[in-house]
Amino acid sequence: MPSIMHAMESTNVVFATQKQNAKAIPNVLVVDNYTGSGTNVITLVDRFTPSATNGTASPSETTVNRLRITVDNGSLEIIGDELKNIEILGQTEVSIATAMDSGCYVTLGWDFQ
Amino acid sequence: MIEYVPSPMATVTSGVPKLLQEGSYVRFTDKWPVELNFVSGKTFLITKTNEVPYDLHYIIPTNDYTDVDFSNQGDGVNLYPTETNTLYQVALGFKPANLLADIYIPAGEYCQRLQQPSMVPTLSSNTLRYLGAFKPVDSPYFDKRMFFYFVYHLEPLIMRLYVDYGIDYDKVVLGLTINKCFLQQISPTPEQLSKAKVLHYYSELRW
Numbered sequence: 001m002p003s004i005m006h007a008m009e010s011t012n013v014v015f016a017t018q019k020q021n022a023k024a025i026p027n028v029l030v031v032d033n034y035t036g037s038g039t040n041v042i043t044l045v046d047r048f049t050p051s052a053t054n055g056t057a058s059p060s061e062t063t064v065n066r067l068r069i070t071v072d073n074g075s076l077e078i079i080g081d082e083l084k085n086i087e088i089l090g091q092t093e094v095s096i097a098t099a100m101d102s103g104c105y106v107t108l109g110w111d112f113q
Numbered sequence: 114m115i116e117y118v119p120s121p122m123a124t125v126t127s128g129v130p131k132l133l134q135e136g137s138y139v140r141f142t143d144k145w146p147v148e149l150n151f152v153s154g155k156t157f158l159i160t161k162t163n164e165v166p167y168d169l170h171y172i173i174p175t176n177d178y179t180d181v182d183f184s185n186q187g188d189g190v191n192l193y194p195t196e197t198n199t200l201y202q203v204a205l206g207f208k209p210a211n212l213l214a215d216i217y218i219p220a221g222e223y224c225q226r227l228q229q230p231s232m233v234p235t236l237s238s239n240t241l242r243y244l245g246a247f248k249p250v251d252s253p254y255f256d257k258r259m260f261f262y263f264v265y266h267l268e269p270l271i272m273r274l275y276v277d278y279g280i281d282y283d284k285v286v287l288g289l290t291i292n293k294c295f296l297q298q299i300s301p302t303p304e305q306l307s308k309a310k311v312l313h314y315y316s317e318l319r320w
Contacts, residue, residue, distance in 0.1 A: 021168035021286050022208070051171040052281060053179045064281060089172050089284040113208065 001027065003109035010100040012045055012093040015108045022112035024088040026067075029079045029108050033071040036104035041097035043068045044108075048090025057099070063093075071104075114267070114315055115224060116260040117251070131257070132292045133159055133202050134145055138301065138309035139294075145314045151197040152264050157296040158201075161247045167192075173276040178236065181287070182220075183261070184269035188197065192291060194265045198293040200264055200294040206257035207249035208286035214247040218315045219268040226319070236275055246275070256289040262312050270315075 006013045016024055031042050044067040050059040066086050071077045094106050118131075124224065136159065143154035167194035169190060171179050182189040194201050207214070216224040216235045225245025226233045252258040258291070261270060276283045301309065 021170050023284050048282075050174055051176040051179050053173055055174065055177040062282070087284075089282055095207050 001109050001111050003028070003107060005030075005105055005107040006094070007102045008042075008094070008096040008100065008104045008106060009102070010045075010096075012095045013106070014091060015092050016088075016092040016110060018048060018090045021113055022029055024092050025113050026083045026086055026088065026092070026108055026110045027080065029067075029083060030035070030106070031067075031069065031071045031077045032105040032107070033073060033075055033077075033103075035066070036071075036073050036101050038073050038098065038101070039070060040073075040101055040104045041068060041070050042104075042106060043073075043095045043097070044088075044092040045095055046088045046090055054111045064089075114262040114312055115218075115270075116262075116320060118258045118260065118266060128143045132164065132204065132290070133162060133294050133310065134202075135159060135162055135311060137294075138151050138299075138305050139200065139312055140306065140309040142299070142317065144317050149264060149266060149308045152200075152296075155298055156301040156306065157200075157215075158299050158305075159294045160297045161295045163293040165291040165293060167291060168235050169289065171274060171285045172282055173274060173285060174282050175276055175280055176277040177280055180220075181272045181274060182269050183263065183272065184267070186269055192289070193221050193267060194293070196266050196297050197265045200262060202206055202252070202292040202294055203261040203263060204257040204263065204290040204292070205259040206254040207215070207247075208254045208284075208288065209249050210285045211277050211280045212249055212283065213277055215245060215248075215273040215275070217271040217273065220271050222319075224315065224318060236258060236273075242275070242277070245282045257288065257290065268315075273290040313315075 046064045049061045140156040141152040145153035183192045234245045
């Protein structure tokens with residue numbers, strides 16, 4: 001099971017680039033906001049470009065928000081089982097609602113299906 | 114030339130190879146057209162094989178589809194042999210997805226249909242979209258049960274991959290094993306003929 005930790009930045013943080021022949025299945029998300037600057041809203045983002053289809057011959061890059069949680073300042077949130085039905089089709093990213101909070105750390109673990 | 118192997122009701126014997134092996138025999142029925150006279154009505158010994166795994170992947174929005182052409186023509190994925198002495202036996206399985214897959218050969222000609230004229234796969238129908246459609250559970254990625262047999266210059270086989278309602282997008286992964294079989298024509302003995310795997314032309318599958 002791969003996992004990685006990143007401090008949150010003003011732009012989406014990439015946790016896993018797309019594995020073309022598999023979906024990423026997150027299985028643990030830890031948000032460490034002990035040293036954050038305030039309450040933080042964390043969103044798990046799925047970024048991909050769909051294939052050409054009957055409906056759209058030249059599709060453009062798309063993002064889909066798969067999960068959102070609010071974490072109080074000075075607290076730690078751990079989500080495990082609740083993630084088991086979330087599928088990431090493309091690149092796995094995490095965004096933070098505030099402009100930037102390098103004191104807020106997110107750890108994500110995932111498997112491929 | 115298209116084969117769907119149902120799941121066994123019980124497994125009571127040691128495993129039988131799913132793919133053609135060296136020493137296997139194949140017989141093409143005489144329904145294969147004259148354009149494919151290098152195989153039509155002939156029997157072959159397979160003298161060597163080579164299994165090549167391959168995955169194809171597509172991200173498709175809900176209630177939409179993409180057509181995958183297995184042939185070597187323009188937009189095809191090039192899974193047909195380029196020499197007349199080669200048979201490609203292609204095993205196909207799906208990773209889990211909210212998918213319905215229909216097969217056409219050639220384009221626009223349904224493989225899975227009933228005899229009543231309106232009973233054809235119809236994606237715009239809430240009921241007929243499920244007619245003849247294969248789902249991932251029918252041929253799982255790690256237990257492939259769909260087999261295709263491709264020879265040089267066979268007409269294009271199209272697989273229509275439709276993502277059903279109930280999801281925003283889904284990723285469809287086709288797991289393929291292309292078993293390259295080198296063919297040596299033989300004049301079969303009755304015993305060889307009885308052992309030969311019979312390959313029907315697609316027109317024989319529609320009746």
